[in-house]
Amino acid sequence: MAAHTSRNMSPSRNVSGSSVLDGNVLAGPLAELFAFDVTTARERCASCGDVEALASAIVYSSPMGWVVRCPTCEDVLMVMVRTAGRYSLTARGMTWLRVDR
Numbered sequence: 074m075a076a077h078t079s080r081n082m083s084p085s086r087n088v089s090g091s092s093v094l095d096g097n098v099l100a101g102p103l104a105e106l107f108a109f110d111v112t113t114a115r116e117r118c119a120s121c122g123d124v125e126a127l128a129s130a131i132v133y134s135s136p137m138g139w140v141v142r143c144p145t146c147e148d149v150l151m152v153m154v155r156t157a158g159r160y161s162l163t164a165r166g167m168t169w170l171r172v173d174r
């Protein structure tokens with residue numbers, strides 16, 4: 074379900090020429106970004122700095138979801154919880170997630 078909760082932001086331009094819009098403008102780029110096998114993306118561990126494909130991570134799986142740990146230092150990279158009709162994800166243990174297109 075898309076949010077589409079526009080706050081009637083009218084586009085404005087700052088000195089650098091970039092536009093200031095609400096988050097609805099991200100629908101297209103994010104759909105393109107995540108329309109593939111995300112486990113092929115590379116992540117950087119915020120704890121040790123190791124860079125690996127997400128598929129290389131150590132995953133603890135339970136009926137409620139998954140805890141994803143760095144294969145090098147074993148700190149938590151990401152937690153994904155599944156409840157009725159909803160996924161919640163936090164990735165505070167990653168500095169970034171890189172997708173090569």
Ligand SMILES: [Zn+2]
Nearest residue numbers: 118121143146
């Ligand atoms: Zn690590």
